[in-house]
Amino acid sequence: xxxxxxxxxHITVSEGASLExxxxxxxxxxxxxFWYVQSPGxxxxxxxxxxxxxxxxxxxxxxxxxxxxxxxSFNLRKPSVHWSDAAEYFCAVGLTxxxxxxxxxxxTQLKVEL
Amino acid sequence: xxxxxxxxxxxxxxxxxxxxxxxxxISGHRSVSWYQQTPGxxxxxxxxxxxxxxxxxxxxxxxxxxxxxxxxxSEMNVSTLELGDSALYLCASSSQTADTQYFGPGTRLTVL
Numbered sequence: 001x002x003x004x005x006x007x008x009x010h011i012t013v014s015e016g017a018s019l020e021x022x023x024x025x026x027x028x029x030x031x032x033x034f035w036y037v038q039s040p041g042x043x044x045x046x047x048x049x050x051x052x053x054x055x056x057x058x059x060x061x062x063x064x065x066x067x068x069x070x071x072x073s074f075n076l077r078k079p080s081v082h083w084s085d086a087a088e089y090f091c092a093v094g095l096t097x098x099x100x101x102x103x104x105x106x107x108t109q110l111k112v113e114l
Numbered sequence: 115x116x117x118x119x120x121x122x123x124x125x126x127x128x129x130x131x132x133x134x135x136x137x138x139x140i141s142g143h144r145s146v147s148w149y150q151q152t153p154g155x156x157x158x159x160x161x162x163x164x165x166x167x168x169x170x171x172x173x174x175x176x177x178x179x180x181x182x183x184x185x186x187x188s189e190m191n192v193s194t195l196e197l198g199d200s201a202l203y204l205c206a207s208s209s210q211t212a213d214t215q216y217f218g219p220g221t222r223l224t225v226l
Contacts, residue, residue: 036217043118043204044217090157099170099211100147104157 002027004093006105013081014113021076021108023091033074034092034102035065044090050074061085086112115141118207118218126224132193135221139186139207145169146188147215148180151202160203163188164211192223200225 005024032051036044048059055067065076091105119138148160159172163182180190206215
């Protein structure tokens with residue numbers, strides 16, 4: 001069965017520091033991948049997505065992610081974190097031919113220290 | 115374009131009751147998916163509707179059901195509510211299959 005792992009439950013970084021959130025997936029077929037962000041009590045906002053092509057994708061708010069098929073990873077990065085980035089981040093995977101069913105990781109809670 | 119809207123935003127019910135949640139997708143989107151989010155189980159897929167047909171279903175009991183109307187609006191129903199059904203229910207819409215899903219703000223259901 002497919003699965004998505006976000007190994008870091010909580011991460012704390014200082015404002016202005018770089019950030020990398022990890023995501024690993026287990027799928028038997030070609031996946032498509034997303035990162036979403038959720039503020040408390042809110043829905044999910046799409047940060048970026050990967051379907052095919054260039055493995056380095058750019059998203060909103062200065063985020064980027066790199067798809068590495070050999071490592072089954074899709075890590076999210078940001079060179080300089082802002083206090084407003086504090087939120088919970090979810091990696092999600094869909095399966096080509098699987099409709100719109102997404103499997104989510106457990107999320108990483110990001111805290112930003114001023 | 116207006117985003118995905120969900121009504122109501124908050125609901126309080128008691129065990130044994132039933133509840134209906136509503137989702138209006140982005141204009142032109144034909145796919146609506148529902149997810150349940152709880153602290154213990156995280157985000158779990160409930161089902162997906164596309165052009166009024168259920169296309170995918172997650173591992174939830176039959177008490178959870180849904181439907182989609184010809185204007186793509188969707189409803190989900192939970193019958194015989196249990197305490198464990200307390201959750202944030204999120205709706206997402208997309209224009210076609212295997213496409214980007216855009217989420218609504220969710221309905222917070224509390225079962226007492």
